[in-house]
Amino acid sequence: MKQLKKKDFKxxxxxxxxxxxxxxxxxxxxxxxxxxxxxxxxxxxxxTIGIDENNYPVILEYKRKKSEYN
Incomplete structure (x- = not known):
């Protein structure tokens, strides 16, 4: 893994x-x-759906900016 420079995602x-x-x-x-x-x-x-190390389901929801929460 390498560190990435800060970047805004379009x-x-x-x-x-x-x-x-x-x-x-x-x-x-x-x-x-x-x-x-x-x-x-x-x-x-x-x-995104995944499974953690304890075999529990994990759901990830992405928001590019705060206003997308509504």
Missing amino acids: LEKELQSLVEENLQKLFGITFLATEHSTGQRYGGRMD
């Missing part, structure tokens, strides 16, 4: 790809899926 997907490619190194999480649909009932998707 798209949320850029940050998501970087994290997904390094999930194991950064957080000890095994990658399972990206952009997994929550189905018609909930009408959304989970950005």
